[in-house]
Amino acid sequence: MEEYSSSFLAYMCVIIVLGTVAFLRLVMSEIQLTHRLVIYVILLIALERICCMYLAGLSGVLIFTAACLLAFQSLSSPKLSVQGKAVFITGCDSGFGKKMAQHFDSLGFEVFATVLNKDGPGAKELLQMCSEQLTLIQMDLTKPEDIDGALQITKEKLGEKGLWGLVNNAGMCFNISDAELLVMSSYRRCMEVNFFGAIVITKGFLPLIRRAKGRIVNVSSPVGEIPFPYLVAYGASKAALTSFTNILRLELSHWGVKVCTILPEFYKTASACNTEYWEQQAHHLLKSVSSELLQDYGEEYMLETKDLFLKQVTTAKEDISPVIESITDAILSTNPKPRYYTGRRTMVMYILFYTLPTSLSDLIFYRMFLFKKVLPKALQK
Helix, strand or coil, X not given: CHHHHHHHHXXXXXXXXXXXXXXXXXXXXXXXXXXXXXXXXXHHHHHHHHHHHHCCCHHHHHHHHHHHHHHHHCCECCECCCCCCEEEECCCCCHHHHHHHHHHHHHCXXXXXXXXXXXXXXXXXXXXXCCCCCEEEECCCCCHHHHHHXXXXXXXXXXXXXXXXXXXXXXXXXXXXXXXXXXXXXXXXXXXXXXXXXXXXXXXXXXXXXXHCCEXXXXXXXXXXXXXXXXXXXXXXXXXXXXXXXXXXXXXXXXXXXXXXXXXXXXXXXXXXXXXXXXXXXXXXXXXXXXXXXXXXXXXXXXXXXXXXXXXHCCCEXXXXXXXXXXXXXXXXXXXXXXXXXXXXXXXXXXXXXXXXXXXXXXXXXXXXXXXXXCCHHHCC
């Protein structure tokens, strides 16, 4: 009886550990929920029962563990060849876009990289580091004529070949503040760049993508689904982009086009770490709000929001390779995932948000990200 209890305990420990690993790999890496995965699960359950009944003790545990590891290793989707494929990437001045353009160029793609400033340091570095296959295009997502020009350049270069990949990466956050304090121009600018810009680009390039039966990859954000305090304008625009991507994925499935959403955690990109920019935006906001709101909230409260955000930036991850790897898998995997969560903190936040009672998750997110010590002036005793 004691031997059976020890064996059962060993099996339970193995199953819990392997089950956790399988869940994390399924959600965060390349494993896909396919018929093959379902068959593997059924076979592993059957093997576990056989091991438990006929191979009690260490030998059964080792055989079952080895079978699980072999199954995990064989579940990654094979990659497609890059030969003859082209990819169009927005927002390549810095951050994710710049690294993506360099990476895809090194893989052998014909890369079309858009930048806001063709004479800026990011654009110059791309031209120096990348091959002649890379085409640099100056484009402002808020200017229809720029988008039309980018589309025309791409069509002329590709001819009848079609476009394999479109990566909507460009995005902006214009201010950090309470929803009531943000001026309407901040909401409109976020929607114009992060949402409407992606839609116009996607609609313009879809005929080329449908021709190649290619991929659309939209870089969204967990902020669009999880309530991060003081990021309401940015979060609303990303929520709209995520919803657009989900619907587009269903609509384009019969065309053979696959559509993916990238949900990265907070990384140290050039725009996020630009302290001077956030200082300017905070002072601009102070001048923009009405005297009534300024009296109710107070300057000290508004400036503390900015200071706490800049403090949060220091905790952001510097290594953006998980984002690049996820986008690469979305572009090249034979069976890409609909959603890619990059970073363990992202998964923890989603688990907390969807499993805990709202009152508890609200408290955690408020304290985790921007727990303020200064109350609005009207609430101070």
